[in-house]
Amino acid sequence: MPELPEVEVTRRGIVSHLEGHHFVGATLRNPSLRWPVPHDLGHTLRGLKINAVTRRGKYLLFDCGNGTLILHLGMSGSLRLLPAATPPQKHDHVDLILDTGMILRFKDPRRFGAVLWATGDVTHHALLAQLGPEPLTEAFDGRLLYERTRGRRASIKDVLMNSRIVVGIGNIYANEALFSTGISPLTPAGRISMRRYEKLAQAIKETLNLSIEAGGSSLRDFVNSDGSPGYFQQQYWVYQRNGQPCRKCGTAIEQTRQGQRSSFYCPHCQR
DNA sequence: AATCTTTCCTGCCGGC
DNA sequence: TGCCGGCAGGAAAGAT
Numbered sequence: 425m426p427e428l429p430e431v432e433v434t435r436r437g438i439v440s441h442l443e444g445h446h447f448v449g450a451t452l453r454n455p456s457l458r459w460p461v462p463h464d465l466g467h468t469l470r471g472l473k474i475n476a477v478t479r480r481g482k483y484l485l486f487d488c489g490n491g492t493l494i495l496h497l498g499m500s501g502s503l504r505l506l507p508a509a510t511p512p513q514k515h516d517h518v519d520l521i522l523d524t525g526m527i528l529r530f531k532d533p534r535r536f537g538a539v540l541w542a543t544g545d546v547t548h549h550a551l552l553a554q555l556g557p558e559p560l561t562e563a564f565d566g567r568l569l570y571e572r573t574r575g576r577r578a579s580i581k582d583v584l585m586n587s588r589i590v591v592g593i594g595n596i597y598a599n600e601a602l603f604s605t606g607i608s609p610l611t612p613a614g615r616i617s618m619r620r621y622e623k624l625a626q627a628i629k630e631t632l633n634l635s636i637e638a639g640g641s642s643l644r645d646f647v648n649s650d651g652s653p654g655y656f657q658q659q660y661w662v663y664q665r666n667g668q669p670c671r672k673c674g675t676a677i678e679q680t681r682q683g684q685r686s687s688f689y690c691p692h693c694q695r
Numbered sequence: 696a697a698t699c700t701t702t703c704c705t706g707c708c709g710g711c
Numbered sequence: 712t713g714c715c716g717g718c719a720g721g722a723a724a725g726a727t
Contacts, residue, residue, distance in 0.1 A: 426701095458702080458723070482702095499701050500725080515725090534724045536701065551703090578718065587702085594701070683719070685701085
C-alpha cells in the first residue's frame with residue numbers, strides 16, 4: 425500500500441511527462457472513490473497547463489494555476505502513464521488525458537483513493553490545512569516531536585501515524601523507525617525524552633529516504649509498465665515478521681494491536 | 696467468510 | 712455549563 429515513499433517515487437516517475445504540458449480532458453469510468461470525482465472534471469481540466477506536480481504528505485498536487493488537482497492513492501491506488509489508446513483494465517477508474525498523446529491512468533481496486541479539484545490556495549483546502557510538517561524537511565525534528573507530545577498519553581506509534589503531528593508515516597514506517605530507535609510502539613508519547621526523540625526523528629528520515637532511493641532505482645519501469653514502484657520486496661526489520669527471529673538479537677518478533685492496526689516489535693530490542 | 700488494510704470523520708470523555 | 716483537545720471506534724471495498 426502506498427506510503428510516502430511510494431507516493432514520492434510515483435511523483436518522480438510522472439513529473440517530467442506532465443510539467444509544462446496541458447490537460448485535454450478526463451475519462452471517468454467509476455467516479456465513486458472515497459469522495460465522488462467531480463462529474464465535470466474533464467471540462468474543468470480542458471486546456472489547463474500543468475505548472476508543477478508536488479507532494480504534500482501522501483497527496484499529489486497538480487498545480488494548474490487557477491486550480492489544483494488533488495490526488496490520493498488511498499490503500500491500493502496506482503498511477504501509470506500510457507498511450508491514450510490503451511484499453512482500460514479492471515479498476516482503472518479515471519484517466520487524465522494529456523496533450524502529448526499519453527494518459528495518466530488511475531487504478532484503485534479498493535477505491536479508497538481520491539481525485540478532487542480545488543480552486544484558490546490549495547494549502548487552505550480542508551484535506552491539507554490541518555496537516556503537520558513534512559518528515560523530510562527541517563521543520564520536522566526531535567524537538568517538534570517532544571514539544572507536541574508533552575502531556576499525551578497516546579502511544580508513540582499512534583502519534584507517529586497522526587497526520588496532524590507529522591504527515592506521511594504509515595504503519596510500515598512507524599514500526600520500522602521505532603525498531604531502529606529501540607522504542608516500544610506501546611510507549612506513551614508523553615514519557616519519551618528529548619534525546620530519544622532526536623534519534624527517532626533521524627531514524628524516520630533515514631528509513632523514508634532509503635525507501636525512496638530503493639524505489640527510484642526502478643523509475644525507468646514506470647512508464648508503459650506495470651506502474652508499481654517495484655520495491656515492495658524490501659526487507660523489513662519487524663513489519664509482518666511476527667514469530668520470526670529479530671535480525672539483531674534473534675528474539676521472536678511479537679505482534680500486537682493498537683487501535684485497529686497491527687504493531688510489530690522485538691520485545692528485547694525495544695523498550 | 697471473517698479478516699485485513701488506511702484514512703477521515705464522528706462523538707464521547709475529562710479538564711477547566 | 713459549555714467548550715476544547717485528545718482519543719477510540721466506525722465506515723469505505725476488495726482480496727484471500
